[in-house]
Amino acid sequence: MSKKNIQWIKLSLSGRLPRRRFLQGASALGASAALSAGLPRVSWAASGSTLKVRTYADMKSLDPAFSQGVADELIQAPIYNKLIQYKPGRKWGWQLDAATMIEQSDPTHIKFALRDDIGFSDGFGPMTAEDVKFSFERIVDPELKSTNKPDWGPLDHVEVSGEREGVIVLKKPFQPLWSITLPYITGNIVSKKAVLKAGGRIGTKPVATSGPYRHKSWQAKQKTVLERNPNWKGTKPDFDEIRILPIDDENTAEIAFEAGELDFTRVSLGSLKRLKANPPAHSTVAEYPSLYYVWVGMNLDNPKLGNKKLRQAIQYAIDVPSILQAAYFGAAKPATGIIAPGLLGHRDKDPIPPKADFKHARRLLAESGEKNVKLTLDVLNKQTNVTAAQVIQATLKQIGIDLAINLHEAGEFWTLGEEKSGNRWKNIELILNRFSMTPDPYYATAWFTKAQVGIWNWERFRSDKFDSLVNQAMVESDPDKRAAMYRKAQDLMEASGAYRFITHEATPVIYRDRIKPALRPDGLALLRYFKKA
Amino acid sequence: MFGYTLRRLSLACLTAAVAVTVLFVIIHLVPGDPVSIMLGPRATPEMKAALTAQMGLDRPLPVQLLTFFANLLHGDLGIDVFSGRSVTDIVLEQVPYTLELILASILWSATLGIALGCYSAVRRNTLGDRITAVLSVGCIAAPSFVVALYSLLGFAVALRWFPAIGAGEPGDWGDQLNHLVLPSFAIGLSWVGYVARLARASMLEVLGEPHIRTARAFGLPERWITFRYALRIAILPTVTVIGVGVSFLLSAAVFTEIVFARPGLGKLVIDSITTRNYPIVMGAVLISTLVFVLATALSDIVNALLDPRVKSSVS
Numbered sequence: 056m057s058k059k060n061i062q063w064i065k066l067s068l069s070g071r072l073p074r075r076r077f078l079q080g081a082s083a084l085g086a087s088a089a090l091s092a093g094l095p096r097v098s099w100a101a102s103g104s105t106l107k108v109r110t111y112a113d114m115k116s117l118d119p120a121f122s123q124g125v126a127d128e129l130i131q132a133p134i135y136n137k138l139i140q141y142k143p144g145r146k147w148g149w150q151l152d153a154a155t156m157i158e159q160s161d162p163t164h165i166k167f168a169l170r171d172d173i174g175f176s177d178g179f180g181p182m183t184a185e186d187v188k189f190s191f192e193r194i195v196d197p198e199l200k201s202t203n204k205p206d207w208g209p210l211d212h213v214e215v216s217g218e219r220e221g222v223i224v225l226k227k228p229f230q231p232l233w234s235i236t237l238p239y240i241t242g243n244i245v246s247k248k249a250v251l252k253a254g255g256r257i258g259t260k261p262v263a264t265s266g267p268y269r270h271k272s273w274q275a276k277q278k279t280v281l282e283r284n285p286n287w288k289g290t291k292p293d294f295d296e297i298r299i300l301p302i303d304d305e306n307t308a309e310i311a312f313e314a315g316e317l318d319f320t321r322v323s324l325g326s327l328k329r330l331k332a333n334p335p336a337h338s339t340v341a342e343y344p345s346l347y348y349v350w351v352g353m354n355l356d357n358p359k360l361g362n363k364k365l366r367q368a369i370q371y372a373i374d375v376p377s378i379l380q381a382a383y384f385g386a387a388k389p390a391t392g393i394i395a396p397g398l399l400g401h402r403d404k405d406p407i408p409p410k411a412d413f414k415h416a417r418r419l420l421a422e423s424g425e426k427n428v429k430l431t432l433d434v435l436n437k438q439t440n441v442t443a444a445q446v447i448q449a450t451l452k453q454i455g456i457d458l459a460i461n462l463h464e465a466g467e468f469w470t471l472g473e474e475k476s477g478n479r480w481k482n483i484e485l486i487l488n489r490f491s492m493t494p495d496p497y498y499a500t501a502w503f504t505k506a507q508v509g510i511w512n513w514e515r516f517r518s519d520k521f522d523s524l525v526n527q528a529m530v531e532s533d534p535d536k537r538a539a540m541y542r543k544a545q546d547l548m549e550a551s552g553a554y555r556f557i558t559h560e561a562t563p564v565i566y567r568d569r570i571k572p573a574l575r576p577d578g579l580a581l582l583r584y585f586k587k588a
Numbered sequence: 589m590f591g592y593t594l595r596r597l598s599l600a601c602l603t604a605a606v607a608v609t610v611l612f613v614i615i616h617l618v619p620g621d622p623v624s625i626m627l628g629p630r631a632t633p634e635m636k637a638a639l640t641a642q643m644g645l646d647r648p649l650p651v652q653l654l655t656f657f658a659n660l661l662h663g664d665l666g667i668d669v670f671s672g673r674s675v676t677d678i679v680l681e682q683v684p685y686t687l688e689l690i691l692a693s694i695l696w697s698a699t700l701g702i703a704l705g706c707y708s709a710v711r712r713n714t715l716g717d718r719i720t721a722v723l724s725v726g727c728i729a730a731p732s733f734v735v736a737l738y739s740l741l742g743f744a745v746a747l748r749w750f751p752a753i754g755a756g757e758p759g760d761w762g763d764q765l766n767h768l769v770l771p772s773f774a775i776g777l778s779w780v781g782y783v784a785r786l787a788r789a790s791m792l793e794v795l796g797e798p799h800i801r802t803a804r805a806f807g808l809p810e811r812w813i814t815f816r817y818a819l820r821i822a823i824l825p826t827v828t829v830i831g832v833g834v835s836f837l838l839s840a841a842v843f844t845e846i847v848f849a850r851p852g853l854g855k856l857v858i859d860s861i862t863t864r865n866y867p868i869v870m871g872a873v874l875i876s877t878l879v880f881v882l883a884t885a886l887s888d889i890v891n892a893l894l895d896p897r898v899k900s901s902v903s
Contacts, residue, residue: 115670123670200635258672275681276851277755302753302849303859311849314744314752465862466620475636476621 104295106570106585109308109320113276113301118257119243120194120201124491125579128240130279130299133268133292133583134261136182137242138167139233143573143584145343147397147494149238153182153265157237162228162532163211169219172288175246175263182244182265184221188213189247191223199255205501206241206493208232208529228530230537234495267292267583276301281582293586312338312565319566319580324386324439327563337568342386342561343578346492348393348499349557351432351447352514354472354483359430364423366552369485371419373555374411374450382442383558390556392545393490393499397576399534400496400541405556407549416454429457432485433471436462443557444487458485472513486513487557494577496541500525503548514553521547593889600881605657607877608870612653615861615869622864639669643866656870665874666867675871679856683875685755686852689844690837692768693776698830701780702823705787709795709822710814720784727781732840736774736847743770753849771848775840779833783826790822797821824895831887835880 112126119135122128132140136153151157156168173182194201195210209226216222225232236242249263250256261270267289268281281297300316302308305323312320313335322330322340330340351373353360360366375389389409391402420428430451434444441462448458463471470476472483492498502511504522509515521544528540548554562578573584623636623645640646644655659666665675708720744752756764794800795818803813842854853872860868 121670200638202635204632256672274758274851275678276855300753300849304846304849307753307847307849310740310745311753314740314748316752316754466622466625466864467618468620470620470624473621473624475633476619476624479619 104293104587106294106297106582107316107318108297108299108580108582109302109311109317110299111301111303111305111321114259114273114279114299116257117259117261117270119190119240119245120199120203120256122203122240124240126301129580129582130270130281131240131243132266132581133281133297134264134266134270134284135243135245136173136265137238137244138169138187139237139242140583141238141494141575141581143575143581145576147234147576149233153244160222162530163225165223165225165232167221167223168217170289171219173265174286175249175265176269176284176286177249177263179246179249179263182246183218184213184215186247187221187244188215189250190244191241193250193255194241203241206231206236206239208236228532230529230532231495231497235493235498239493268297271296292583297582297585299582309565318570319564319572319585321578322563322565324383324561324563327386327561328384330563330565334565338565339568340563340565341574341578342563343574343576344388344396345560345562346395346398346494346577347489347560348390348395348492349443349487349489349560350390350393351555351557352486352488353553354480354486354514355517355551355553356515357481357484359428359484360553362423362425363552364419365425365428368416368419368423368454369451369456370407370416370549370552370555371412372416372451372454372456373447373557375409375555375557377411377450378443378446378557381446382439383560386563387558387561390558392542392556393492393503393548394496394541394545395492395499395559395577398494398496399538400528400545401538402542402545405549406546407555411450411453413450413453420454420456427457428455429459430484431459431461431482432487433461433463433468433483434487435468435489436464440487440489447485447487472509472511474509480509480513480515483513488513489560494575496537497525497529500528500541500544514551516548516551516553518547518551592892596885596888597882600878600885603881604874604877608656608874609653611873612656612870613649615864615866616649616652620864622866625864643669645866660874665871668865668868670865675867678868679853679871679875682851682853682856682872683879685850686838686841686845686854687879688764688768689771689775689841689850689852690834692772693779693837693840694830694833696772697776697779698783698826701783702787702819702826704780704784705789705826706791706814706819708784708788709791710810712792720788724781724784727777727779728785729781730777732775732778733843733847735777736771736844739770739774740847755850755852767850771844771850774847775837775844779837782833783829786829787822787826790825791818794818794822820894824891827887827890827894831884831890834883838876838880 110126110129114127114130116122116127117131119131122131138152138154138157139149140152142148142150153169153173154167155170157165159165167187169182169184169187174180175182191207191210191213193199195204195207208229208231211224211226214222214224244265245257246263253262259273264270267284267287269284271280271282273279279299281299283292283295302311305321308317308320309322309326311317327340334340353366353369379385379387379389389405391405394400394402432444432447434440444460448460451458471486472480474480490502501507503516504512504525505517508517524540524544528537531537531540549556564572564574564578566572569588571586571588573581573586575581623639623643644652663676665679667673668675668678704720704724708717711717740752743749750769751767754767756767800813800818803817838854841852842858844850845852845855853876857869857872857876860872
């Protein structure tokens with residue numbers, strides 16, 4: 056700020072500045088403030104070697120111990136390595152990454168050997184078995200209080216048998232290790248030296264990375280930029296730079312894609328029909344099943360729903376195809392349970408057909424002896440949920456049940472059934488709920504055990520048999536037996552009358568023809584494997 | 589004048605303190621346990637208890653509020669649980685984006701609005717005046733979110749004249765201006781109409797004053813009379829309204845930041861309320877409130893400087 060401006064301000068505050076001079080000074084001050092940001096630089100358009108993708112939320116943490124989901128993993132996966140990674144494609148599987156070898160020598164011991172050409176950035180040296188030991192053990196260390204500790208289940212310790220060899224030792228068998236633990240967030244390997252030097256925890260800046268890309272910059276709520284790692288000895292990634300833009304509104308992301316500012320994004324189900332019929336030039340629309348599961352639950356501890364026949368009447372009266380047509384624009388399929396298609400334990404058929412059977416529902420209602428039934432349905436205030444709730448309201452009316460819809464904002468909804476948050480759980484009658492899961496059935500069923508009553512089991516479903524099946528399936532290594540257990544578990548849920556399964560939704564994506572995306576079977580991006588077409 | 593300025597600024601700070609206190613009470617009354625929401629579904633009761641203690645949520649509300657103000661006096665708004673970053677840093681890095689959006693919107697809407705208002709007043713009851721009147725009302729009536737979406741579709745998607753999302757490269761002034769065009773257009777458009785009508789009414793009143801007739805009688809050029817004599821008085825109500833309009837624009841900035849995927853205070857507040865991230869909510873609302881009260885204080889001060897009647901009374 057110039058001397059003249061400072062003088063002007065002093066004069067004006069003293070009240071001795073004539074109005075004419077004030078107006079002149081104000082204009083000059085405004086102009087100098089605008090110019091003081093610096094001369095404009097030429098802004099170079101992103102070259103063809105830059106990949107621009109959308110994520111639904113900004114990154115929260117680059118620490119595998121504290122990352123909360125897809126938004127963080129989207130960035131971590133290209134900059135860290137794991138022993139194994141998900142294999143891109145339409146079928147769930149994994150492939151070697153940092154490991155040259157990994158094998159389960161017995162139900163509780165997994166041997167591994169690392170590649171000898173992976174190093175950490177910033178001079179933190181080659182990746183060793185010590186780094187693997189540190190990365191995995193810290194997550195189950197009670198001192199660290201990692202929220203991702205359950206993903207490592209019964210990890211006991213990691214034995215280091217050589218510079219790059221080790222054995223993962225479990226306290227008991229844990230099948231989700233291969234589908235969740237190792238290929239997802241908790242499988243990311245960090246540098247022991249770097250993390251300890253940083254105080255034991257990683258924030259939003261990585262302390263040392265080892266993947267095919269490295270972290271270049273992060274502007275909060277704007278973008279994360281990854282750049283090709285020049286020291287990466289593996290297959291050279293196709294892109295010089297990846298820009299990950301947090302855009303939480305799907306419609307905005309679609310517009311950004313159509314404006315040429317994104318190369319890959321998920322699109323909304325509402326836009327799918329339009330985009331398939333008339334895709335933007337040089338782009339492809341693809342559909343993938345999602346791992347979400349949507350259902351109507353009933354609070355078994357609410358006296359109004361104590362009558363099993365009433366609950367069963369409600370199950371048969373809810374018309375799933377109508378919900379899918381109205382709320383999901385016909386783009387989603389009916390669910391047969393909580394485990395998505397393609398996963399172990401998925402039920403091929405639902406004993407209760409998706410189409411409502413009003414005759415049967417009325418008969419069940421009559422057998423229940425309940426009259427003038429008035430219930431409430433708690434719903435998250437997103438448009439899809441609201442529409443689904445309205446359809447449920449209309450279909451229940453067909454059998455004479457009056458349903459009032461209670462809309463809740465997200466922060467309120469996600470603690471409705473939690474006992475620690477107060478007594479609101481007592482008022483839950485029907486609830487339209489939606490959970491996400493990782494690609495192991497354990498992650499779907501874990502929330503409906505007795506231990507979860509008052510936490511995430513808002514139906515307050517209590518079944519010793521269910522709990523036993525879930526616990527057994529977690530350690531069962533035979534996939535067919537495991538699948539049978541999970542199918543039976545879902546049968547028990549449905550037989551209680553407390554659940555009506557709606558859908559697993561879908562993950563439609565759109566991408567430029569100049570890229571070849573690498574996606575998990577649920578449509579989530581594996582950026583490190585994206586290629587140019 | 590200095591005393592008046594000091595009094596106004598002190599009042600502004602007091603207003604901000606009251607607003608933050610009210611918000612503090614409201615946010616704690618809203619259902620939803622922040623710790624459960626923050627930690628997600630796999631947090632153990634021990635983790636939740638530890639975080640509750642760390643955030644001071646187990647203390648009585650008055651104690652929490654006093655602690656907040658005590659820390660605030662040291663410039664400490666707390667630490668964000670997820671990232672470990674200072675809330676002050678998180679909030680302050682978003683403020684410039686919202687401020688530049690508001691300033692850009694006010695600048696273009698006030699400039700155009702005042703120009704249109706002057707034109708209408710000078711060309712009163714002509715075709716130009718009537719067209720301006722219809723356009724002004726049209727601008728006021730058009731919902732900002734509709735304008736935002738259509739301008740996105742038209743100028744960003746169809747014509748590719750402007751970018752659709754983001755705020756531009758930091759440090760690249762030209763790029764940032766480019767990214768400001770559509771969002772500021774969307775939220776400033778209704779203000780064009782509003783300011784135009786206000787400026788027209790003020791100008792008409794002033795143009796009817798005896799001193800203007802005297803100036804004309806002396807044979808001064810009409811342009812001279814309009815801009816040097818009439819506008820300087822007529823602009824005073826507009827300055828006051830613009831100061832108040834900052835609050836409207838702060839609210840409008842929220843949806844603009846969502847539609848255009850821009851960083852900013854509004855989006856930060858929405859995200860933080862949803863996740864019950866109390867420290868960031870408090871910090872962001874404190875800053876927003878300060879921006880608003882300082883803007884109104886500034887408009888009062890500017891008014892006092894521009895209007896000799898006010899200046900002499902406060903002096």
